[in-house]
Amino acid sequence: MREQQAAQQAAQQAPPPRQVKDKNTPAWLEAWQDPMAGADAFSSCICTADLAGDGEFRLVVATAMKKMKVWNGTSLTSEHDLLEPPVAVCTFYPAEPKSPKRPSLAIAAGTHVYIYRNLRPYYKFTLPALTVDEQEIEVWKMVRDGQIGPKEAFDELANIRDAGVSLTSRSLDLLAMEDGAAGEVEQLRAAYCAAQAPEQLQHFTSITCMGSIKKNMDEWDATSCLFVGTESAELYVLNANGSAVKTTTRLPSVPVFVASTGLLDVDYRIVVACRDGRVYTIKNDELSTVVIELETQPCGLVRTAKQIHVACMNQVIHCYHAKGKKAYSLYLPAEITCIESMEVTRTRAVRCLLVALANNELRVYNEKHMVSKFDMMEPVRGLSFGRMGREDNTLILCTKGGCLQVKIMPRLANLEAVSQNGPPPEQDIPLAVPKKTKLYVEQTQREREQAVDMHQAFQKDLLKLRLNTARAYVKVMKDGQSPVNDSFEGVTVRIQASVQGLGPLFKIRVHVVNTGTKPVYDVPILLVPSDVDMYDLEEVIMQCPALLPGLPWIDAVKCRQKDPAAGAGEIRVIVATKTSPVPLITALIKMPLSEFLD
Structure with missing residues (x-):
């Protein structure tokens, strides 16, 4: 009895057993969420930067409602009105000797690139004007002189457009006036021609995409340059201050997605996905001959050091090497809304791919392997991965309803691709074997009764196949098309x-x-x-x-x-x-x- 009482007292005084932590650390931690942020923006309109030079990376979102919102942590610090709907937002470090450097904020909208310094308007870059076709100039000159009316001008401009000539925005606006009653349309055309004909005819294009590339040093605060793609199928590389065009590259089609790697003054590549369903590469100011043909239109583009990831509208992500050779494809269960690259630097660098789907899923892929997946409340419209505040690995999500979410990756999150050894999991799923029908029973009975005839027919077909094979072999040997010929006059x-x-x-x-x-x-x-x-x-x-x-x-x-x-x-x-x-x-x-x- 004494021994039992001593054992019970020792068990009560012993420390509780240590709980073993779960090795499956969640890939993301909820940091902050604002359902009323009004952040209805795509991935190209989301960025983070140290705008004040104090080490705090602020979040900049340019919304479709022509608003630029800036968050410092979880507080909205400023909100600015934009003149036009934004196309892309990015930061770049201009060429300035002072330290510490502060980046400039560039917002592409319409035909302009608005550059902000210290969140104040600093400079507005306008795309170069295009050459106006002589036929279009002649039509508007005749309208101004009263030689033709609005109806005749409408017909002439329609013929010029059908001939494949790129028209100005003035002519396109006139050609768009064709819905409504006949009398009202004529009055609208007459008023429009009377107001626009005296003005000088100019042809401007619009910006479709924008990005930045380092100039001569691969550092986070090194001098960088902007490059923009336009509706006129051209890509302009601006100077370090964003005030003038440095180089111009003509593309076969209108660019919609761009990604860059390398240094502008050393060796660089700009990958461009265009509306014709092809991916082109600009190598050191020249259009490369390596062209990637896609099955459908692209809906996302990510470029790493040696790989190009292209998301297509048929729910597939293709991965290509830099030389254009296809590496692998990822087939997804829903439409792809946006993709983004994700690089985590720890003891070793891990490069992953973030994929947002229309079924509210957000997936993380390490090459061909999915390492993380979680569901959202609504589809994701734009996402960005990088530094926010003083946290390096931050994921920023903008949903379709304007909700803004910020997630942080834990330091112990496992993003390594694990290969599956052994049989696939589909092997454990039982096959859907159909039930024995009356037709099946009759067929098996017929095979039992006519087994000899069926075997003889099979042997006959097999002998015919062997005979045809032997004849084909003899013909090849006689024609001399075999790597070892038959004996010809004693010569082999x-x-x-x-x-x-x-x-x-x-x-x-x-x-x-x-x-x-x-x-x-x-x-x-x-x-x-x-x-x-x-x-x-x-x-x-x-x-x-x-x-x-x-x-x-x-x-x-x-x-x-x-x-x-x-x-x-x-x-x-x-x-x-x-x-x-x-x-x-x-x-x-x-x-x-x-x-x-x-």
Whole structure:
């Protein structure tokens, strides 16, 4: 009894057992939420920056209601009115010697880039005016002189537009006046022409996207430059102050998404997704020949150091290497609303991809593996990942209803991709085996009764297949299209052909061996490309003086591809004789693609 009482007292005085923490740390922590923020903005209109130079990164959101709102932590510090609906917002550090540096805030809207310093208007950059077509100038001149009326001007401008000419906004506004009663439309056109005809005709374009790129140093406060894409299918790179155009690149289509990497004065790439469903790359002020063809229109673009992620409208995200080769694809259960890159630097850098879906899901992918997923109350319209306040890993979300949410990633969150070993989880799902119907029972009964006839029909078809295969093999051997020919006048030849080089200059090596018992003299070897305009061969015919039994004959020919961007073709090697129209043997060489060196 004494021993039992002593054991009970020791158990009561012992410390409670240590609780083991759950290893599955949540990927996000709720930091702040404001349902009445009115932050109805896309990802391109959300950014964070140290605007005051005090180390506190403030949140800037440009909404669709022409408002620019600035938050310092959880408090709304300022709100500014914008003249036009914003297209994109980003920060850049201008070229200034003083320290500490303060970034400038750039807001693209319409034909202008509004630059703010210390949250005050500092400079307004206007896109260069485009050239107005002579036919359009002549039409408005005739309207001003009274030679034609509004109806005739409407018809002339419609014909010019149908011919593929880019018209000014004045002409497009006039062509848009076609709904309503006939009398009211004529009065509107007459009043519009009377008010606009005396004014000078100018053609301006609009901004579709904007970004920034470091100039000559890869530091967080290094001097950077803005670049903007326009409706006229051009991309302008501005100077360090954002006051003038530095370089201009003409694109095949209108850009909608842009992403950059590298340094402007050293080596840089700007990836552009356009409305024609293609992704182009601008390399050091020149349009690269590497073009990525998409299945559908793009709805998001993210560029990392070596990979390009493109979100498409068919619920798929494609990942490409910088040279345009496809790496993998992610198939999602709903439409993609926006994507954003996510880089977390700890003991090792982890690069992930944030994906917001129309079914209120927000997913995090590390390459092909989904490492996190959570549901929102409503669809996400815009998101941004970066530093806010003094927290580095902050996720900012703007929903469709204008709600603003801020989430913080825990320091112990696991974002490593875990490969699944063993059988897939789908293996445990039972198959939906249908029930035995009357038709199934009758079919099995017929197979039992006619098993012998069915087996004989199967054997007959199998013998026919073997016969056709043997005939095809004999035909190939007689035509000389096999890598090892049949004995021809006591001569059996084996050929091996290989290609060396990365392109566009290749070397074709031909290795021929006479495995027969008789020598062959004066053997011509022909090289015939599938497309004559694709490759330039140093020699079309190689002359082999003698093929002795057992001794190999090796020779090489230089081959240059005329257009490295034309793809890859084929070259056929034919070993012939002077006594027979049938070649001894032939070989087909599939040429590789020419490599592009970045």
